[in-house]
Amino acid sequence: MERIFIKETPDKIGEKVRVCGWVQTVRTHGKIMFFDLRDKTGIIQVVIIPNKDFFAKAKEIRSEWVVALEGTINQRPQNMVNDKIETGKIEMLAEGLEVFSSAKTLPFPIDGDGYEISEDNRLKYRYLDLRRTRLQKNLVMRHKVFNFIRNFFTNEGFVEVETPILTRSTPEGARDFLVPSRLQAGNFYALPQSPQQFKQLLMVAGLERYFQLPICFRDEDTRGNRQPEFTQLDFEMSFVEREDVMAINEKLLVALVKAVYPKKIIQEIPFPRLTYAEAMGKYQSDKPDLRKDKNNPDLLAFCWVIDFPFFEKTEEGGWTFTHNPFSAPAPEFRDDLLEKRNIPNIIAAQYDIALNGFEVGGGSIRNHQADALEAVFEIMGFSKQRIQENFGHMLEAFKYGAPPHGGTAWGMERLMMILENEPNIREVMAFPKTGDGRDLMLDCPAVIEEARLKELHIKIEVLKEPDKN
Ligand code: ASP
Numbered sequence: 001m002e003r004i005f006i007k008e009t010p011d012k013i014g015e016k017v018r019v020c021g022w023v024q025t026v027r028t029h030g031k032i033m034f035f036d037l038r039d040k041t042g043i044i045q046v047v048i049i050p051n052k053d054f055f056a057k058a059k060e061i062r063s064e065w066v067v068a069l070e071g072t073i074n075q076r077p078q079n080m081v082n083d084k085i086e087t088g089k090i091e092m093l094a095e096g097l098e099v100f101s102s103a104k105t106l107p108f109p110i111d112g113d114g115y116e117i118s119e120d121n122r123l124k125y126r127y128l129d130l131r132r133t134r135l136q137k138n139l140v141m142r143h144k145v146f147n148f149i150r151n152f153f154t155n156e157g158f159v160e161v162e163t164p165i166l167t168r169s170t171p172e173g174a175r176d177f178l179v180p181s182r183l184q185a186g187n188f189y190a191l192p193q194s195p196q197q198f199k200q201l202l203m204v205a206g207l208e209r210y211f212q213l214p215i216c217f218r219d220e221d222t223r224g225n226r227q228p229e230f231t232q233l234d235f236e237m238s239f240v241e242r243e244d245v246m247a248i249n250e251k252l253l254v255a256l257v258k259a260v261y262p263k264k265i266i267q268e269i270p271f272p273r274l275t276y277a278e279a280m281g282k283y284q285s286d287k288p289d290l291r292k293d294k295n296n297p298d299l300l301a302f303c304w305v306i307d308f309p310f311f312e313k314t315e316e317g318g319w320t321f322t323h324n325p326f327s328a329p330a331p332e333f334r335d336d337l338l339e340k341r342n343i344p345n346i347i348a349a350q351y352d353i354a355l356n357g358f359e360v361g362g363g364s365i366r367n368h369q370a371d372a373l374e375a376v377f378e379i380m381g382f383s384k385q386r387i388q389e390n391f392g393h394m395l396e397a398f399k400y401g402a403p404p405h406g407g408t409a410w411g412m413e414r415l416m417m418i419l420e421n422e423p424n425i426r427e428v429m430a431f432p433k434t435g436d437g438r439d440l441m442l443d444c445p446a447v448i449e450e451a452r453l454k455e456l457h458i459k460i461e462v463l464k465e466p467d468k469n
Helices: 006-012 055-060 119-124 133-155 196-204 242-260 276-283 331-339 370-379 384-400 412-419 450-455
Strands: 016-029 032-039 042-048 066-075 090-101 178-180 188-190 209-212 215-217 229-238 273-275 302-306 311-313 319-321 350-355 358-365 405-411
Touching: 006 016, 006 032, 006 042, 006 066, 006 090, 016 090, 032 055, 032 066, 055 090, 133 209, 133 242, 133 412, 196 209, 196 229, 196 384, 196 405, 229 242, 229 412, 242 302, 242 350, 242 358, 242 405, 273 276, 276 302, 331 370, 350 405, 350 412, 358 412, 370 384, 405 412
Parallel strands: 042 090, 273 302
Antiparallel strands: 016 032, 016 066, 032 042, 066 090, 178 188, 209 229, 215 229, 229 405, 302 350, 311 319, 350 358, 358 405
16 A cells, blocks of 8 residues: 555545554553654554554554554544644554564654753764754755755756865865875865855856855864854856845845745845944944844844955964955955055955844955956965965966856855754754764764775874864
């Protein structure tokens, strides 16, 4: 018999059906047994009466065994109706049982929210943790958001392009993860901190409108709510100015909330705008929380922060970029940049999107002319040789006819965390790592065999014993 999903069972009263899933709870009332059977769509109460030939087998079943049950869907007696679940008005009278798998006792309960359970345990047994309704819902909502974004960009004439994972270092303010090359002894790839250079090169290539939902990698120091790998919405457009890119961001965010989170309220549309100086002066933050009612879990207060300084002082007294070295200056500062004067006052054509006190996105109009990009690196004290070695390909590309362009990237986990009112980004990811970058389920990072290292031409000399936890 064909299996149906549990959520379909209320429409099958009087019919015989087959459902499959996990036995969530087993209860006995006198001689009768009750199972709550769970699949990805819901829970159904199954009644098993002793005169059935499979009753003895049914008595062995414990929580989380995986079974198929066949039987007739009946209306529950009025006093047994449970209004809290979708299948609360019906139950199944079992007429057949098939056991697919037994199950050990789970290391923790999965029927609650799970916030109270030690996170190490939850991450070690993530495949069990993910059985809980809250996390399944988070993954489903994440899919709906991603799907909405894909459709939105497709309708707006964007093309989804996947860019490489084995790549060369991009300066985005963090350390790169490195991958040794076996074929090019002594050389390393870097995992992308973002597809920044590729998306700009796609603009030089004439794609005009690109988007992607890429995984990005940043090797940052342990920080509670960061992950070494995370997902962005990344997009780039040609022949645009700052207002055009801001407008499409806003259009997408408003449409997304309306379609996928219709109960949520956006506090102000168009999103209010603050300059960096205003935000810092008024809120001491470049991602201010503008919510008028911080207790309302459905309130979304988006705002733009614009007019960021391009450069900031390094600890050594030089200059570095505040956001993205590929940004253009605001048009009125172009000459200052080219002349390398008035550096602390140069404003970047950068815009950030803040939401309820978090930075959820940022982008800029880029330097599409080689001389301006070169000036940025010169201000940062890079030698001609270093500029050539690291960014020669960008400078070269811009000499073959580069359109003016700009784009944005959103941090998808941060956005999902806020939309789902979760306390951290790990709750909206399938397989997150710990704050110090370990995968407790796969137990990695892990030691690599000597032979594999040899193949990679690598000899390890441990300069510092790693901290043992
Ligand atoms: N690549 C930038 C980032 O990852 C975003 C952008 O400017 O498009 O933050």
